[in-house]
Amino acid sequence: MFEQIQEGNATVNVPAEKKISKDLPVFYNPIMKLNRDVSVDLLKTVKKDLQVGLPLAGTGVRAARFLTELKNIKLIAINDLSSDAVDLIRKNLNLNKNKIKCKDVTISNEDANKFLLNSKGFDYIDIDPFGSPNNFLENSIRRLAREGILAVTATDTGAMSGTFPKACVRKYWAKPLRNELMHEIGIRILIRKVQLMGVQNDRALIPILSYSKDHYFRIFFRCEKGKEKADNIIKQHSYLLYCPKCLNRELSKFNSGECSCGKEYDFAGPLYNGDLQDKKVLKKVKNEFVQSLYKENETPFFYDIHAFAKSMKLATVGKTIEILEKVRKKDKKATLTHFRENSIKTKLSVNEFKKILKNK
Numbered sequence: 133m134f135e136q137i138q139e140g141n142a143t144v145n146v147p148a149e150k151k152i153s154k155d156l157p158v159f160y161n162p163i164m165k166l167n168r169d170v171s172v173d174l175l176k177t178v179k180k181d182l183q184v185g186l187p188l189a190g191t192g193v194r195a196a197r198f199l200t201e202l203k204n205i206k207l208i209a210i211n212d213l214s215s216d217a218v219d220l221i222r223k224n225l226n227l228n229k230n231k232i233k234c235k236d237v238t239i240s241n242e243d244a245n246k247f248l249l250n251s252k253g254f255d256y257i258d259i260d261p262f263g264s265p266n267n268f269l270e271n272s273i274r275r276l277a278r279e280g281i282l283a284v285t286a287t288d289t290g291a292m293s294g295t296f297p298k299a300c301v302r303k304y305w306a307k308p309l310r311n312e313l314m315h316e317i318g319i320r321i322l323i324r325k326v327q328l329m330g331v332q333n334d335r336a337l338i339p340i341l342s343y344s345k346d347h348y349f350r351i352f353f354r355c356e357k358g359k360e361k362a363d364n365i366i367k368q369h370s371y372l373l374y375c376p377k378c379l380n381r382e383l384s385k386f387n388s389g390e391c392s393c394g395k396e397y398d399f400a401g402p403l404y405n406g407d408l409q410d411k412k413v414l415k416k417v418k419n420e421f422v423q424s425l426y427k428e429n430e431t432p433f434f435y436d437i438h439a440f441a442k443s444m445k446l447a448t449v450g451k452t453i454e455i456l457e458k459v460r461k462k463d464k465k466a467t468l469t470h471f472r473e474n475s476i477k478t479k480l481s482v483n484e485f486k487k488i489l490k491n492k
């Protein structure tokens with residue numbers, strides 16, 4: 133059973149079932165509207181005609197939105213392994229045909245890797261799988277044009293956020309940590325993995341827009357080519373050392389060490405420790421959520437007020453917004469973070485932050 137819905141400018145038929153699972157006849161998740169909104173709003177800022185590849189297109193809702201909301205689509209190739217999905221994609225594009233101007237639209241029913249390898253290449257590729265993007269990274273990167281954008285969604289956040297540490301080591305070649313930093317650690321582990329897939333072919337994948345939300349991580353990378361650029365990416369990989377006792381942390385080339393409090397550090401990584409956003413790009417994206425990311429401080433990791441209160445055995449702490457104001461007196465760039473509630477991104481040291489919590 134299907135129902136007709138409107139998402140953005142597109143009218144699409146989607147499964148009527150309200151329980152979202154892989155077993156839907158064709159996969160559609162209304163929660164991912166924001167994921168699609170952000171893609172549309174980001175691509176609106178690109179000042180050139182785009183050749184777009186959607187290897188895992190599902191109902192075609194993203195394709196229908198691109199075709200009805202973007203003016204810069206020169207070519208779009210839409211693919212899904214499921215023949216039911218492909219039938220629905222055809223119907224959904226037909227439903228919107230009066231709003232579609234692009235003449236170069238193809239729909240195919242192949243494995244995503246075959247689709248990518250048989251293509252001539254794209255300026256934008258969107259990997260939106262069930263679970264891990266791993267299987268599709270290598271061929272997407274191969275088929276990405278210079279200055280092209282690779283969009284990656286991962287819904288297997290449990291691995292990268294420390295629920296399944298062995299899976300994380302196997303699939304993402306890094307150790308996660310299950311603590312208050314887990315989502316930022318997870319997305320940085322994923323970024324490094326994608327970058328490693330790129331550098332082996334002299335491609336630098338630079339994150340331009342990254343976030344963690346609901347059950348998924350999402351990163352848009354700009355692809356630059358050249359050995360030096362690839363080498364510069366590797367320089368931004370390190371470990372995060374984390375003291376479970378006093379919550380001190382530092383970025384390090386090594387995965388062990390002693391905290392100044394005397395306790396042995398635990399560690400996460402290797403992970404990417406560079407900027408998660410390209411603020412010049414974000415500034416132009418007309419999307420409320422993206423604008424909140426634009427305002428977020430770029431310092432890697434953050435201080436979770438409640439985790440500190442617990443570790444310092446403080447009976448009470450003030451309101452988050454009041455603590456933020458106090459932090460801002462010393463670091464006016466300090467902000468909250470989308471990674472976690474009651475948490476502050478700041479360049480202040482752990483000890484300076486603790487003094488503020490103690491009201492000293």
Ligand SMILES: C[S@@+](CC[C@H](N)C(=O)[O-])C[C@H]1O[C@@H](n2cnc3c(N)ncnc32)[C@H](O)[C@@H]1O
Nearest residue numbers: 159188189190194212213214243244260261262
């Ligand atoms: C999460 S859904 C895609 C959702 C869609 N991009 C959207 O925005 O609504 C993942 C899709 O990948 C398809 N798929 C899974 N394995 C595939 C493969 N190896 N090659 C191509 N498509 C595949 C599934 O049939 C499913 O439609």
